[in-house]
Amino acid sequence: MNDGPSISYDEFRKACAKHRPSELLPFLGRYSAETHGLGGLKSEQLRTLPPWNFATVARECLLWGKDIPGYRVNQRAVARLFNMLRDVTQYEHDPTLAEIVTPVMHDQFPYQGNPYTDMGRAIAILATGWDEFPEWDWTPVFGMSLPQMVRATWVLQGLASMRGRIDLERTWDARIGEELAPREDLERALAYLTRTPEQHRANAVKAGVLRETAGQYDFNPLRSHPLVDFGPGTGIVAPEPRLVWHAISMQNLYYVGPTVFGATEFHEQLGRRIESYVGRQLRLIDGADLMGEVSLDAQNKMSIDWFLVLPDLIVLIECKSARLNAKALAGDTGDMIRTTEIHLAKARRQIDATARKVLQRDQRVRFLPDDDRPIVGIIIVAEAIWLANSGVPEYGSQGETPTMVLSLAELEGLVCLPTAELSSRLATTFTSEERRGWSFTQAFGPGLHAQNNLILGKPGPARSSSTRATKASTPGRY
Structure with missing residues (x-):
């Protein structure tokens, strides 16, 4: 205010x-x-x-x-x-x-993200094939593969950041094609990222925001297509150059995928891909024990997705391809509450149900160590939900088990730490009730450097011979 x-x-x-x-x-x-x-x-x-x-x-x-x-x-x-x-x-x-705070955070914080890790994550989850997941072909969207699109967009981001516009005729250098991306890839990427003013307005009409009652935090067509073609004389303009790399982030491609792969298939497979991707990340923790979900009762009610055993604690991890919809991002209370109930509240209940079985020494979780290590919960969401841990009514309250919400970006930095440091600092973070109400990055402190992540550095299946992973129920997950 x-x-x-x-x-x-x-x-x-x-x-x-x-x-x-x-x-x-x-x-x-x-x-x-x-x-x-x-x-x-x-x-x-x-x-x-x-x-x-x-x-x-x-x-x-x-x-x-x-x-x-x-x-x-x-x-x-x-x-x-x-x-x-x-x-x-x-x-x-x-x-x-x-x-007040939800739309401000989700409008501003993405600009302070890391384009390298954001693009690497998009490739690793939305393009790379591993285990039971085939490689997703994005050629119908970009005219080339997603990794090619990422490289081309990276070059265009650099050009836009120098002058606020892109003119390949004037700036092209053969060394760009040799070292970064071919000219034809840049032209295809430019065609995808660019719209005329009339096309931008048409997209705004389709999204329902070309109206006088539209607010500051409603859909911005520049987020999906950040370049504007005003015709001869002005060239291709980037009104805010940092939006160029945002255009091919998971946040944007989430809305493009259903048109290519079918809405039902895309959303169902994306959820399973994210769950499996979290497992691949967790296996980067040297020497940790990792087990997958198990049935908790005769009705085949399933546990959380991953059990992670660290020296100082047992972590119950539930994955959700959760994101706030457009209305929630704009500050609509009802949509915030609905998202919380569908994703966060359900995940907290799953963690509590599993934690009770662990505390009861139930035979279904007998693979866990039988000692007094604290049990905590982590909910992994595809995109940051900045107030998820805050305890404000719209985002729900804690359950029986101390639990925090992390984004994939935070997880990617967490797994890069040495195991002993990760375990002790995580235990300290969960010990403080006050800290559990902060965002995870703020509560955990410095050191979450995702640019060192092996999966993001070279997208593809993670391989770590020193991390022990036990198959629990789902063949082929590993």
């Missing part, structure tokens, strides 16, 4: 629309490239010229601006729009904490 003068989002939108898109968006691209470049985001830049502001201003001008002479475009004009966005009042009622 702002202490200064407040305005409606519609007032901000109308201010953006007074600028000509073919002038403001190229300026935004250049300005963002000059500010952020190819390096990481600095705290001062995040405070004064955050990339999410560039994306929001670009969206409103693109969707509502007219291709007629408009207000002058310069840094002062952009600063005015950014200041207006800061002063927008989002709510007509007294909002809850979750309503």
Whole structure:
């Protein structure tokens, strides 16, 4: 909430629309490239010229601006729009904490992610074949394989980050083709990532956000297709260059996959792929014992997905291909609660049911050590749900077993630690009730360096001869 003068989002939108898109968006691209470049985001830049502001201003001008002479475009004009966005009042009622914080976190935090690990994860889960999972062919979408698309997008991201636009005719160098990606791959990737202003507006209509009541955190067509073709003279513009690599993240491809592989098949296999991928990651922990799910009763009620035995504790791990839908991401309380019940609350109940069997020394879990090691739960979700551990009502409460929610990105960093350090620090984290209410990265502390992850470095089946994995119930999982 702002202490200064407040305005409606519609007032901000109308201010953006007074600028000509073919002038403001190229300026935004250049300005963002000059500010952020190819390096990481600095705290001062995040405070004064955050990339999410560039994306929001670009969206409103693109969707509502007219291709007629408009207000002058310069840094002062952009600063005015950014200041207006800061002063927008989002709510007509007294909002809850979750309503305020959920959309802000999910709008801003992805920009601070790691493009290398995000792209590696997309390849490892959505393209690579392993065990019972065939390689997924994304050629119908990109005109090439997903690994080729990732390499090409990486190059385009670099070009966009230098100038805020992409012109292959002027910037092409044969060394790019020799060392990074062939010219034809770049052209195919460019075609996929680019839309005309008219096509962007059509996508907004299809998503239901080209309306005056649409809010700041509703769908932005630049997130799926971050480049804009204004025709001869302006070239291909990247209004916010950091959106280029986001376009082929798992978050975006989740909505593309059903059109290629069929909705039912895609979603069902994605859930199983994520569960198996978590197992592959856990097997990177040197010397740990890892077992898969088992039946808990005569009715064949299944346990959690993975049992991980560490020197200091036993970890019960449940995997969910959970993500907040568009309405929840925009702060809709009802959708947050529904997502929590479907995914997080169910996972907590599964962990509790399994933990009771372990504490009872049930024969179905007799493969676990019979000692006094603490039992904790971890829920792995495909994408970060930033308030999942907070205890705010919309995200549910703790069950009987101390449990935390981790994203795949956090897991990928966790498994890179030496086993003794991982075990002791994890035990310390779960010991603190206060810390269990934080995001896992904040609670665990420094050292989660996923760029060292062997699976992300070379996508494919993990191999670790020193990690002991016992098949529990599902043939071929390993």
